[in-house]
Amino acid sequence: MAELINQLDSYLSNHPLFILLLLGTGIFFTIYLRFPQVRLFKKALRAVRGKDDKHATEGDATHFQALSTALSGTVGTGNIAGVALAIHLGGPAALFWMLVTAAIGMTTKMVEVTLSHKYRTTLPDGTMAGGPMYYMRERLNFNIKGHRIYTGTIMAVLFSLFTFIGAFGTGCLPQVNSISLALGSTFGIPSIATGVVLSIVLGLVILGGVKRIVKVASRIVPFMAIAYFIGAMVVIIYHIDNLLPAIASIFTDVFTGTAAAGGFLGSTVAIALSKGVGRGLFSNEAGQGSAPIAHAAAKCDLPAREGLVALLEPFIDTIVICTLTGLMILTSGVWKEKFENEFQYTDMEFVVSPSSSPADIKAALASSDAKYNGTLDVEDGWLKKEKNIYLIHAHSIAEDVMVRYSSTDEAYDGLLVVKDGKPQLMYNSEQALTIKGKSLIHSAPLTLQAFSSSWFGDFGAYIVAIALLLFAFSTTIAWSYYGDRAASFLFGHKAIIPFRIVYIIVFFIGSITDTTIVWAVASIGIVLMAVPNLVGLLILHREVKEEIEKI
Numbered sequence: 001m002a003e004l005i006n007q008l009d010s011y012l013s014n015h016p017l018f019i020l021l022l023l024g025t026g027i028f029f030t031i032y033l034r035f036p037q038v039r040l041f042k043k044a045l046r047a048v049r050g051k052d053d054k055h056a057t058e059g060d061a062t063h064f065q066a067l068s069t070a071l072s073g074t075v076g077t078g079n080i081a082g083v084a085l086a087i088h089l090g091g092p093a094a095l096f097w098m099l100v101t102a103a104i105g106m107t108t109k110m111v112e113v114t115l116s117h118k119y120r121t122t123l124p125d126g127t128m129a130g131g132p133m134y135y136m137r138e139r140l141n142f143n144i145k146g147h148r149i150y151t152g153t154i155m156a157v158l159f160s161l162f163t164f165i166g167a168f169g170t171g172c173l174p175q176v177n178s179i180s181l182a183l184g185s186t187f188g189i190p191s192i193a194t195g196v197v198l199s200i201v202l203g204l205v206i207l208g209g210v211k212r213i214v215k216v217a218s219r220i221v222p223f224m225a226i227a228y229f230i231g232a233m234v235v236i237i238y239h240i241d242n243l244l245p246a247i248a249s250i251f252t253d254v255f256t257g258t259a260a261a262g263g264f265l266g267s268t269v270a271i272a273l274s275k276g277v278g279r280g281l282f283s284n285e286a287g288q289g290s291a292p293i294a295h296a297a298a299k300c301d302l303p304a305r306e307g308l309v310a311l312l313e314p315f316i317d318t319i320v321i322c323t324l325t326g327l328m329i330l331t332s333g334v335w336k337e338k339f340e341n342e343f344q345y346t347d348m349e350f351v352v353s354p355s356s357s358p359a360d361i362k363a364a365l366a367s368s369d370a371k372y373n374g375t376l377d378v379e380d381g382w383l384k385k386e387k388n389i390y391l392i393h394a395h396s397i398a399e400d401v402m403v404r405y406s407s408t409d410e411a412y413d414g415l416l417v418v419k420d421g422k423p424q425l426m427y428n429s430e431q432a433l434t435i436k437g438k439s440l441i442h443s444a445p446l447t448l449q450a451f452s453s454s455w456f457g458d459f460g461a462y463i464v465a466i467a468l469l470l471f472a473f474s475t476t477i478a479w480s481y482y483g484d485r486a487a488s489f490l491f492g493h494k495a496i497i498p499f500r501i502v503y504i505i506v507f508f509i510g511s512i513t514d515t516t517i518v519w520a521v522a523s524i525g526i527v528l529m530a531v532p533n534l535v536g537l538l539i540l541h542r543e544v545k546e547e548i549e550k551i
Contacts, residue, residue, distance in 0.1 A: 391437075
């Protein structure tokens with residue numbers, strides 16, 4: 001089941017038609033609205049200060065609070081781990097494509113927020129509710145030959161349903177799981193303690209309602225963004241001699257791919273494009289439809305003015321924060337160095353290759369016939385090297401490979417069985433094996449190494465752990481709000497409080513359970529959120545332009 005879900009996630013997220021729809025929508029509106037991310041950038045900075053909305057009264061938040069809440073949903077673990085993963089797979093050029101997609105996403109974000117803000121509504125408790133589901137219901141039902149076709153209502157229900165699922169799958173379970181793992185490995189804090197304390201804090205925030213949510217978000221987001229900016233600059237300055245070469249590699253590798261270097265086996269243009277676009281789109285969530293839910297709460301005279309505020313989100317999230325992470329990794333050089341680590345099962349593969357050259361290894365990885373089947377000798381915990389058989393971990397040739405018992409960390413002695421390239425790690429029905437060694441690393445551990453390579457030293461682990469705590473917890477808060485607005489649309493206003501209570505309970509459960517598969521489920525939900533939203537924006541493009549022209 002897990003493998004099927006992962007395959008579906010990979011198929012939908014990387015499908016050319018979906019990428020085309022996301023990028024195509026942004027490119028269309030960028031040209032159609034005459035490059036608003038450049039033309040209206042100064043107006044956006046003015047709008048976020050609320051200079052032109054002195055008489056706006058309807059709403060639960062200021063422009064800055066709405067922006068902070070939306071940013072708390074996008075500035076998350078992806079800024080720490082997602083950038084590192086993109087560079088790990090695609091090389092420096094992946095960062096270039098992240099920046100391109102962010103620039104295009106600025107327009108998409110402005111458009112979706114403008115349209116959603118226009119059709120927001122007031123709930124019985126006096127708070128505002130908005131998002132793509134409201135404009136879909138109001139504007140995408142059609143009359144054909146006297147018959148009412150409820151296409152918009154169906155789209156709205158589906159969007160709300162996937163938002164509801166995404167609240168748990170994106171904003172709740174995996175976020176707290178990342179926090180508990182980071183605090184456990186860095187500070188030795190038990191997962192259950194993390195779950196109890198953070199669940200109480202989460203309850204105090206979200207049970208206080210939307211006004212408390214936006215107030216907390218407006219405090220956390222600026223603090224964590226500034227703190228992370230300072231920390232990243234310290235690393236970059238420490239490696240200042242490598243800054244210009246790092247920047248140059250981002251652009252020079254765009255049309256040539258990245259050659260093999262150190263433990264890095266090299267990357268093609270297609271891989272850099274795919275990983276850069278994918279991480280860029282999902283980092284700032286432009287087109288996904290989640291941010292308009294937060295911006296609907298803003299006090300604003302004109303919907304397009306709130307759209308201007310939203311235009312800044314991809315700029316802050318991706319062009320500023322993700323670029324800082326990328327430059328840390330590139331200037332420090334850790335992206336092509338091998339480090340001692342515990343190997344993840346999904347990242348391991350034994351292949352048969354005539355040599356260790358990058359070309360031969362890549363050919364072996366691409367061929368199902370090259371996957372090794374058989375047994376390998378392990379003596380006193382060390383995996384014996386066999387001619388032409390290589391263990392690939394995290395897209396690099398593993399070195400100094402050790403096999404240990406998972407429960408005791410004692411050395412294993414015997415045979416390691418390999419089937420279709422995968423090591424069989426169940427020694428018997430009661431004991432499992434763990435494989436360790438030196439290889440490339442990716443995601444949050446790679447960012448951690450970048451911090452540790454500077455004056456921070458071992459203290460870098462604490463910085464990354466605290467950053468993950470703030471980034472992930474703020475994402476949890478934002479998605480609780482997205483989820484309760486979706487619950488309200490689907491089940492009525494009375495569903496909001498029960499949803500929040502369940503959300504807190506599930507949050508606690510996520511701190512003590514493995515939620516790996518949840519990431520894939522959430523990713524599928526995000527794709528299914530984005531598709532109806534993007535189609536709706538394209539259908540109503542004229543109305544969007546009319547609203548933009550009012551500012």
